[in-house]
Amino acid sequence: MALNQLSDVVQRCQAIKDENFSPEDFDIFLNSGRTCIEQGDSAQVLSILVDEKNKNLVRCMGWNLLGPVVKILLNKEDKNLPHCHAILSCLLEVCSPKELLLGFLEQVEEADSGSITETVTLLLKPLQTVLLRLGMKKASSVGMALSTLLAQLSRLPVPITKEQEEDDIFGLCCCCTALLQFVKPFVEEIKEVVKDNNRNIKDNELRVELLKFCMKCLSEPLLEVQLKDPDTLEKSPLRDFASEILMILSSIGESLPDLLSLNVQRRRKVPGFLEEEVRYPKESLACMSHLIFVDHIAVDIFPAVFSPVFVLQCNMEYIELLLSKTEESRLQKGLELYEKSLIRVEDNSLPVDLLELKTFFSVPQNLVKVMTLCPDQTLVKNERGMLKTSHHAGVEGYIIKNIKNQIDFSLKLGNGNEWFMGTNLLPLLRLVLCLPHGPETDLLQNMDRIMESLNLLRYLLLRDKEWENETGIWTELYKIEDTFLKPLRTGLNMSKAHYEAELKSTKENKKISSKDSKMSICSVTVGNENLPNMTPEMQLQVLESAIFTFDLIESVLVRIEEIIEAKERPPS
Template identity: 60%
Template sequence: CLPQRRNDSVHFCRTLPENGFKSEDYDVFTVSGRTCIEEGDSLQLLSIVLDEKNQDIVRCMGWNLLPPLVQVLLKKESKDLPHCLAIFNYVLEVCRPKELLIGLLEQLEHDEPDTIAESLHLLLNPLQKVLLCLGVRKASSLGMALSSVLDQLCKLPVPMTKEQEEDDVFSLCRCCSEISSFIRPFVDEARPSGAHKDELRTELLKFCMQALSRVLLQVQLRDQETLPESPLRDFACSILLDLCAIGESLPALVHQPLLRHRPIPGFLEEEVCYPKESLACVAHLLFVHHLQADVFPSVYSPVYRLRANMEHICLLLSRTEESRIQKGLELYEKSLVRVEDCSLSVDLLEIKSFLSVPQNLVKVMTICPHHNLRTKGLKVFQLSIDKFNLEAKYTFFQLMLKTSNHSGVEGYVIKNIKNQIDSALKANGSNPWFAGLHLLPLLRSVLTLPDGPETDLLENMDRLMEALNLLRYLVIRDKVTENQTGIWTELYKIEDTFLKPLRVGVNMSRAHYERELHLTREDKKSKAKDPSVSVSVGDEQLPNMTKDTHIQALHSALHTFDMMESVLVRIEELIEVKDTRPPQN
């Protein structure tokens, strides 16, 4: 026998009036139907639902049965699965589309990745059928559905390795493929012109843009040689093709930063229609992965492409997420490699993005927690230097020395300056920017102590060592009688503003650290049972350091001062040997 509650539910369903049922009948029908499903009597419920006498109430109320039906279908274990599937399909066939849409979207809301993937797999096709039944007024409903679907897709973990994508361990690949199939009929419908078509294109454009920034910017796509079959790569291709199908031009999207203030029909702000991160993703897919590259004209020069991409690169490098930084570096590298060496003019440095990108690149090289990105950043930084012509290099070096605020970066710039001077000396006067009068202002920026003798030598070690090495190179390489670099004319100023204060600073720092070393050793002897020392940086207390580690750090600092002094002594010796200088101006 059935339990009494189930018998009551079945009895109610069978005795509902054919016409004129009351509003409270909705609740009773819902409870009764759900009870049948939950307590394993779906076969009897199926017979009631299919009964011709009950068609009116099923048409009006059947969508309320979706929650328990979907639960059974997701579990896939119930003996009632075939009956529930039949009820589910019948409800989809006879109920009103708008109510079905609401019911189906409610069943998409989950938080667990496995349930999310299974729900999308189960419900996308029914959702598509329901939306297609809405006729020409479906645009807003499609937009609501696409937003819900994308919200769920974004909860799925992204595969980080080739193996994870191949195995589709998080089902993201399957879901992306199914979503591509889901939107295809709507894209096809949006192709012809017409008022309602514009509304449909608007919703599809919003979805594509959100898919680019919220999904594809997180994903590391792999080329065909690495992964011949890649659903994620196919999804990216599908999004780009859909954009083209609804009337968007990929070149115009990439060049959007250069084509601002064009009217956007139906939108108040350009950023609402074309989010910057989405456009940056389009540029990355086109120029790094070469997806749909055949639709991109080849008439644009490499410099024009670089200019168009600089704002995309700037945006990506300004973010903190690893995926965005990596894509920014890749896009910058690909944009630069097509540009001829020594061809970028100094005029480009008047464009804001050509200054912002190096500044963001410095942050990547210095504070990014990922070693591979810091290394890649340095490689791209050098590549960008190589593309500037001589005047642009000169101006760029000046700007970086003023703005980088990092000793390691400044040291790297000084090393580049030394290489340019070496090339200029070999060129016998054909390079005026790194020899003669032009060079002196740059040398003054290099050979300086920001705080005089009180400059923190350890914090500025990289910059100071490269500056000393440059000065040593100059006094060795440039003969006093030729004075091609102007160093011998400027040397008396350099001695007063750089060499002498630096020697005082080295002596002061060495004395301070030798005293600190002596006190630490004495303290270690007297407090053998507590072999740790507290260290603070500013107001922040760092974890205790052992006495031995502290002593080792002090020895390392003293070694640094010895290195500086040895180069200083060598420079002084070289100056004495070449002490015959031209008259001072």
């Protein structure tokens, strides 16, 4: 039935001149042709398509048969495979390349998640052939094809382990490798233009499309990928893909050093119809920087003349961006890039004017947030490292405050996190609930840390009942009293007595000095250190402020002591 309908419409159309086929002819050809292919009559369909008398008909309508042909090829039905391959070759040769392009991209877009790899690898070569047929007018079509392909590739899971990359069950590695072959002739075309030193190379439309392709690949999938070291995985398709993307950038006239320093030179104007931020997305440049400095990709084409300080300055904006994200892959890359950028910088070599840059302030802040707000085992260990090495009461106080927030979140129903409860939490509490130098600790200098530690302890004693003891605080309490509360009480008593004596002495000196001069300058020694010269009124303010701070610390300490003394067990 379908074969008869197809034969009838073909015979009727052979007599039509100037390709003035009716909509009805189109519908009958499409439906009967599709049915014939699906029913296994592909040999008869092929004989019709290769008949020279039907060339005009095939040129106008043939591309509509792409769907059923591709379906047979994907299903790999042995009986019809040779004929369907021949049909596809015929369509590639005769049909309009613009219509074929739309037909192929439609097949790519309609691929379900389970057939993305097979569809992409099957259609890349025919799609490349169609694009090459477009000649000098292919740039926008190449861009549309690359965008469609990458959109589908973004749906494929990214391999995490060495075994997953080797097995490539979901086909991302296979698709990436095939994609490199797909863009190769277009890259070669632009390389020739670059060799000719064409002044308008920056505005070359095909070059711009390839640049957009590389930038998109850097942001996805490469920003998601943790590349394996060659010693771990000798043959890595994803590592090869990353290397080739950077090589393509270099081949089409992009300087990797210029791209790296783009954020430092933001004021320069880039010619072309795309704005700089669109042409060079910051996430893509961050990934490129990570590939170069952490994964050591393309090091042979990247000059080694840049100073470590300049590299750090260039990378800080990328580090800030990565550490501001919540995705684990981006946080990990941000930490790695920060480490590699810092490790080459010599101590005391950073110019002071760098501190005026926003990123040199925001990156440490983001780093603290990552270490305290991400409940990941590795990052919790880093948290402990920060408490041990920060040596800054403000930073330590911020960390302790966020530890409290994480514990509070974990204690809520359904949010349990083993790293912020019980035995896993205790080592962290021991680092927090202590005085750095026992009773001799400078309470004023460490005020932020001490107050946050006391607030954390007060919260734990009120929130975690003794008979529940989810955090382990009640088991640890006797140690905390010995290492934190008692030394703090001793330190407070000594500090208050010392400062009250100084306050009394300063008041007496003020009375004496006021007889001689209305604005006398005096000095006070506190803790074996001279306070800066100032008026008696200023000295009094400093001392009174210190005593107020001690009173504030003591008020929280007294409340904690009251909670411990008044602890009650539930009635039996």
